Amino acid sequence: GAGVSQSPSNKVTEKGKDVELRCDPISGHTALYWYRQSLGQGLEFLIYFQGNSAPDKSGLPSDRFSAERTGGSVSTLTIQRTQQEDSAVYLCASSFMFRNYEQYFGPGTRLTVT
């Protein structure tokens, strides 16, 4: 079946603009995670969804970052008033209890703030 998809694959934006990043998880996967990976760095956890609820938002770096998930499926990560330090690859992963919570990752969105 289809894997996790993310759009856009690349996004270049000017400092101060808002951006929306989209994640389509594998159908039926109840858990969804957003991560950020800066150049040459490890994965930084941002937020976790179980269904449409976000029990852990502890990784969101500032109040400029928000995320939502609708219908237990698509998730959108929004960054307001982007800053240059927001430049990174944003990765989404989904998993499902009856598949042992094995994580499946999307290809990521590369965000460049100029």
Added chain:
Amino acid sequence: KQEVTQIPAALSVPEGENLVLNCSFTDSAIYNLQWFRQDPGKGLTSLLLIQSSQREQTSGRLNASLDKSSGRSTLYIAASQPGDSATYLCAVVASGGYQKVTFGTGTKLQVIP
């Protein structure tokens, strides 16, 4: 707080050599441990998942072991090939509560032809 460490941070080996990558975690209350590879500029590809009740998993030239009591996992790669060059990451999923995932910082592997 779970901490996951991977040693070494980088490794360079000649083609054909067998090698071991290490992953250590501080909290043994895990649901599973997963190994990934990441090629430059790409997302993460799952290699092996070991459930907490298992000791090892094998896929082709890859073998992953888990010793939960000592907080360690190893990824063994047999007969390494240049195509194995990538960054290898381990991640643990916590048991109890919600399925918090903690990633290691990765081992960058270069296999020299």
